[in-house]
Amino acid sequence: MTGPGGRRRLVPAYLATAGSATATRNTVDRMTVLTAEPLPLPVGLEPAAHRILEKLRPGALTLVEVAAYLQLPPSITRVIVSELVDRGLVRAHASMLNPQEATRAQKIDILERTLRGLRKI
Amino acid sequence: MASGRSDRPTIYLADPDTTVVKVVVAGGFGVGKTTLVGAVSEITPLRTEELITASGALVDDMAGLTDKTHTTVGIDFGRTTFHEQQVTLYLFGTPGQPRFRPLWEGLASGAIGAIVLLDTRRPGDSYWAMDEIEQRKIPYIVAVNRFPESPPHDPAQLRAALDLDPATPLLTCDATDRVSARALLESLMQYLICHYRQEEST
Numbered sequence: 001m002t003g004p005g006g007r008r009r010l011v012p013a014y015l016a017t018a019g020s021a022t023a024t025r026n027t028v029d030r031m032t033v034l035t036a037e038p039l040p041l042p043v044g045l046e047p048a049a050h051r052i053l054e055k056l057r058p059g060a061l062t063l064v065e066v067a068a069y070l071q072l073p074p075s076i077t078r079v080i081v082s083e084l085v086d087r088g089l090v091r092a093h094a095s096m097l098n099p100q101e102a103t104r105a106q107k108i109d110i111l112e113r114t115l116r117g118l119r120k121i
Numbered sequence: 122m123a124s125g126r127s128d129r130p131t132i133y134l135a136d137p138d139t140t141v142v143k144v145v146v147a148g149g150f151g152v153g154k155t156t157l158v159g160a161v162s163e164i165t166p167l168r169t170e171e172l173i174t175a176s177g178a179l180v181d182d183m184a185g186l187t188d189k190t191h192t193t194v195g196i197d198f199g200r201t202t203f204h205e206q207q208v209t210l211y212l213f214g215t216p217g218q219p220r221f222r223p224l225w226e227g228l229a230s231g232a233i234g235a236i237v238l239l240d241t242r243r244p245g246d247s248y249w250a251m252d253e254i255e256q257r258k259i260p261y262i263v264a265v266n267r268f269p270e271s272p273p274h275d276p277a278q279l280r281a282a283l284d285l286d287p288a289t290p291l292l293t294c295d296a297t298d299r300v301s302a303r304a305l306l307e308s309l310m311q312y313l314i315c316h317y318r319q320e321e322s323t
Contacts, residue, residue, distance in 0.1 A: 031141045031211065031231060033134060059133030062141065062211070064198065068167035069131055073193070074227070075172055096141040099233045107233065107317045114142055114210055115310040117203025118303055 028082050030064040030074050033095040037088060048072060049080050053089060060093070132164045135202065139209045143231050144309065147215045147254060148238035149246025153266040153296035154214035155197040157238060160302035161212065162199025169196050171224055194221060196228065210306075217250035225253055234313045235261035236305065238296070241274040244282065251283070260316040262290040262309050 036056035045053070051070050055061070061069075067077040084090040097110050146154045159166045170193040197214045215228045229235075235254045239247045254261050263285065265274065280291055290312050295301040 029231070030227065031143055033137050033139065033141065035137050055131065058131070060137035061131070061133060064169055064211075065167060065200075068169045068198075069129070071170065073172040074169050091137075093137050095137075095139060096143065096231055097233065098231045100231070104317050104320055108314055110140055110142055110208060111233070111310050111314045111317065113140075113206035113208050114203065115307060115314070117201075117206045117208055117210075118307050118310065120203070120205070121201075121303070 027094075028063065028078060028085060028092050029096070030062070030067070030078065031096040032063050032081075033060050033093040034063055034066065034081060035060045035091045035093065037091055039089060042087075042089070046080075048076070049084060052077070052080060052084065056090060062095075129165070134209060135204060136207060139202065139207050142208055142210045142233055144210065144212050144306075145215050145229055145232045145235040145254070145259065146212055146238060147217050147235055147247070147250035149217045149240065149243065149250070152217070152238045152240045152247060153268075154238055157236070157266070157294070157296040157302055157305075158197055158199040158212045158214050160296060160299050161201055161306060163201050164199060166197045166199045166214075169198070170194070171196055171227075173221075173224065194224065196224075215250070217247055217253075219249050222253065225257075229254070229257050229259060232259050234309055234316075235259045236309055237261055237263045239263055239265045239279075239283075240268065241265055241271050241279070242268070244279065248283075260313055262292060262305075262312050264305055265291070265293040266296045267293055 034056055036053050041050065041053055048070075052066055055066055055070060063077055063081055064074050066072075066081070067074040070077070081090060081092075085092050097106065099107055102110075146157055148154055155166060172191050172193055174191050194216065196216070199212050201210045202208075203210070213228055215225065237247055237251050237254065251261075251263070263283065265271075265279070276291055283291075285291060290308060292305060292308055294305045
């Protein structure tokens, strides 16, 4: 996990902390990489939220992986994770290259990196 | 094969700041989507259970659970991490039956490219998925999955039958074979690089 002052591209702090549920929902999708903030588990969490936090405790996963491991539908997982991000318990890393938003240079760069990776393994 | 069991060891991402790249593998039922996903994945493919309503619409909030009859459809996906490149590639097997159209919104959204898998014994099974990908303007390649029983096919005839754009690659692969599956992904990346370069010049 990246500590404070760590590298890059987190979602803006105002969204991760005080944004409304609707706003945050748009920043969290099934490919968002999630990590749990190193905080004590709050009491009174609903069971699914508790399981998600426990799952993320040891490391990072995309939302869709969390859903698969916990056998929760991704759509429901997304709603719960959005709330956890709102509450500052989960950090959403701005990790997906969205072709609709990325510049052509960014797309070509990431494709070339992927190709290099494929050729190495 | 994919499994939704939660007793599997969790394989975490080494770097939370990796860049995630999404590719969709689409095609008819039984065409080998999950096999291909598994052949290039570093993890045993995972399965999500997508909630859909009786009409096939994706249930995307809690409210949908209470007032509608719902069912689930399993979606298999795999992951490959390229540590040096700080890239993590996710492959999603996406069902090619029209009744799953509402699912495509979530599954295809953000995909940088797609592979349409084809079984030459029933090529028509993959037509719908091809149309769906084209409508979403996702660049794609077509790959014939060679089954032992597959009759030999004439690429020119197949191209004509599929009404393929001359620029769209038509390849063959063995989805059960890691080397073949990886070569297919390399071809996809090469095609996508060309595709997005051309987009730049227009």
